Amino acid sequence: MKVLELFAGSCSIGKAATELGMEVFSSDVRSFERLKKEDDTEDIHYKVDIFDFDPSKVPFKPDIIWASPPCTAFSVASCWLHWNIDPNDPEKRVPATKKALHGIAMVKKTLQIIAHFKPKYWFIENPRGMLRKQDFMNDAVHMLDGKRYTVTYCQYGDYRMKPTDIWTNLNSINPQAWQPRAMCKRGQTCHDASPRGSQKGGVMRQSNSYERSRIPKQLCLEVLKACQDNQTSALS
Numbered sequence: 001m002k003v004l005e006l007f008a009g010s011c012s013i014g015k016a017a018t019e020l021g022m023e024v025f026s027s028d029v030r031s032f033e034r035l036k037k038e039d040d041t042e043d044i045h046y047k048v049d050i051f052d053f054d055p056s057k058v059p060f061k062p063d064i065i066w067a068s069p070p071c072t073a074f075s076v077a078s079c080w081l082h083w084n085i086d087p088n089d090p091e092k093r094v095p096a097t098k099k100a101l102h103g104i105a106m107v108k109k110t111l112q113i114i115a116h117f118k119p120k121y122w123f124i125e126n127p128r129g130m131l132r133k134q135d136f137m138n139d140a141v142h143m144l145d146g147k148r149y150t151v152t153y154c155q156y157g158d159y160r161m162k163p164t165d166i167w168t169n170l171n172s173i174n175p176q177a178w179q180p181r182a183m184c185k186r187g188q189t190c191h192d193a194s195p196r197g198s199q200k201g202g203v204m205r206q207s208n209s210y211e212r213s214r215i216p217k218q219l220c221l222e223v224l225k226a227c228q229d230n231q232t233s234a235l236s
């Protein structure tokens with residue numbers, strides 16, 4: 001299978017896909033060479049701003065697209081800064097800063113790329129936050145026959161709880177293809193304690209954006225194997 005990895009960062013998905021024998025093409029705005037550890041590897045094939053992304057540069061038609069757009073403007077920690085309550089609906093939030101508008105534009109561009117390639121399977125990953133509350137996101141996911149799931153990283157061998165939303169069409173194709181592991185709850189001992197405002201535990205324990213971009217290997221392998229197994233079943 002062929003995988004296009006957008007906002008690749010530490011190439012977590014790309015590395016897992018390569019391990020499974022898949023062909024990978026990774027893209028991000030820059031290399032994270034100076035941030036990674038000495039024994040780590042990273043292979044950003046196409047260094048480009050997402051707004052300048054040229055689909056013709058991808059050397060194949062992807063079977064899988066995985067995108068992890070920046071969460072800076074969508075995170076719960078920054079919602080008070082970048083978002084206001086929608087005056088017409090107190091359950092919704094509207095962008096209040098240029099950074100929030102930029103974040104929305106990046107996600108919309110990502111959705112356009114997915115619509116262009118029409119991959120068999122697609123995934124968009126973002127920490128649980130404001131993105132799930134956006135009408136444009138929910139409408140686009142519906143149009144792409146997708147659904148949102150939420151996982152916690154600690155259930156996949158990570159020291160961070162990090163509740164994370166994953167939108168995908170995988171289970172729309174086969175409802176039994178991927179069953180996310182049950183979410184953890186605050187206060188359990190499977191992850192670092194990270195009280196609100198803490199600068200030492202959980203995600204804040206990581207020193208830079210490269211480290212924070214890591215997706216647990218167990219999660220990467222689980223979703224990729226689900227795609228692989230579903231593809232094999234469809235062909236048999």
